[in-house]
């Protein structure tokens with residue numbers, strides 16, 4: 001399971017005076033020797049620290065690391081310097097990343113880790129996020145000597161030259177709780193697909209609902225059919241692990257004005273009072289009868305990363321408690337080849353009544369989402385946001401660090417992009433090219449569910465747009481960044497939890 005220290009809390013007034021396993025100091029580029037803690041450590045070590053800084057050419061560039069054992073000359077066993085980049089370009093993304101990088105460098109030593117931030121007005125919420133994100137490891141299935149030798153017992157966070165006040169302490173623990181929400185998403189994606197079946201996603205959702213007092217509704221296979229979500233049902237019908245439909249609702253304590261039903265557009269632009277997030281929850285995507293090649297098929301355990309991001313978001317919302325109604329909707333299923341599996345040429349009627357001709361059973365995500373989006377539209381939200389590992393084409397277009405997003409509303413779109421920047425997550429806007437909808441014309445049904453190869457991420461988005469019923473909508477094709485080949489900044493190797501921070505920040509911005 002997730003390995004995060006039980007406590008991330010304000011540290012000692014003088015970080016150098018207390019014993020610790022690791023002392024992490026975050027420093028701005030070009031100002032390494034000006035940091036009070038660097039000075040203190042340097043003089044205790046008779047100048048050895050700054051000498052090392054020079055010889056290792058440590059400049060304090062973003063996420064640059066320098067590690068120095070103190071050989072018993074200090075109360076801490078190891079000093080780690082981590083770069084936060086230039087102070088002029090200081091941002092929450094940079095700070096979060098630097099803190100995470102420094103904490104990760106200290107996790108293997110375990111014990112007590114003390115982090116000193118680059119300046120007194122550093123954002124403690126973001127520092128708490130970075131500390132929790134950097135400490136994350138997925139070790140549930142390691143046994144014997146494969147288990148990590150040491151565990152972090154606590155992370156103490158300090159400002160360079162003043163104590164953390166009550167408000168700072170609150171911000172720090174809020175950040176740590178947000179990191180835990182991201183860890184929910186990471187854990188779910190890292191979990192193997194024999195364990196993380198659709199019902200397991202429902203269990204995770206129930207746990208979040210219980211902890212944060214959210215409303216929850218779960219439909220099983222029969223319930224999905226009875227509700228008329230035939231596309232979702234079709235995708236799951238070839239698997240022994242039955243599908244689930246999950247709907248979490250967060251209701252603010254006292255909404256200033258209750259959102260009027262059926263009066264969309266009557267409010268000011270971008271004044272959202274109700275927002276619905278929808279996540280693709282394919283716990284494994286074998287491709288179905290149009291089976292994928294063996295090479296890389298295992299990565300399709302991450303095909304529920306959109307659902308994971310939505311569940312992580314709902315946990316974050318439970319902590320942030322914004323003045324905005326937030327719905328978290330997940331369509332969960334497993335796409336398998338089987339005698340009962342759906343096939344190319346099948347036709348199904350979606351929740352909103354449109355008929356869909358199946359072309360390729362490996363384009364299953366958009367089918368599950370179509371019903372979930374139609375369901376979300378019925379809630380009459382001001383905005384629907386979906387997150388889905390939808391197409392390989394998005395990966396080809398933007399690589400492994402950026403999500404492709406599509407927006408029917410420019411103002412909501414740029415708000416999302418601002419949130420992503422603050423979150424330090426890559427989101428790049430892509431166009432909804434209307435003329436490509438021709439590719440979705442079917443001879444025998446209202447819609448074909450795939451177009452040709454070119455513009456594959458766009459045609460997938462255009463297919464989804466058919467089901468949002470005119471509600472302002474943002475679609476995030478997160479296929480690239482949900483898994484990382486290496487640890488970097490706030491991101492670990494493996495599942496990243498991509499989306500949770502951006503969506504949480506976005507919800508906060510909408511509630512402001």
Ligand code: BES
Pocket residue numbers: 285303360362363364365389390391392393395450451456479480
């Ligand atoms: N889950 C995949 C998309 C995917 C591919 C995510 C690689 C991450 C990495 C999706 O269900 C899929 O198979 N999409 C097909 C669509 C095609 C059949 C129209 C694709 O992208 O190849």
Ligand code: MN
Pocket residue numbers: 285287361362363364365
């Ligand atoms: Mn697929």
Ligand code: ZN
Pocket residue numbers: 282285303362364365389390
């Ligand atoms: Zn898929």
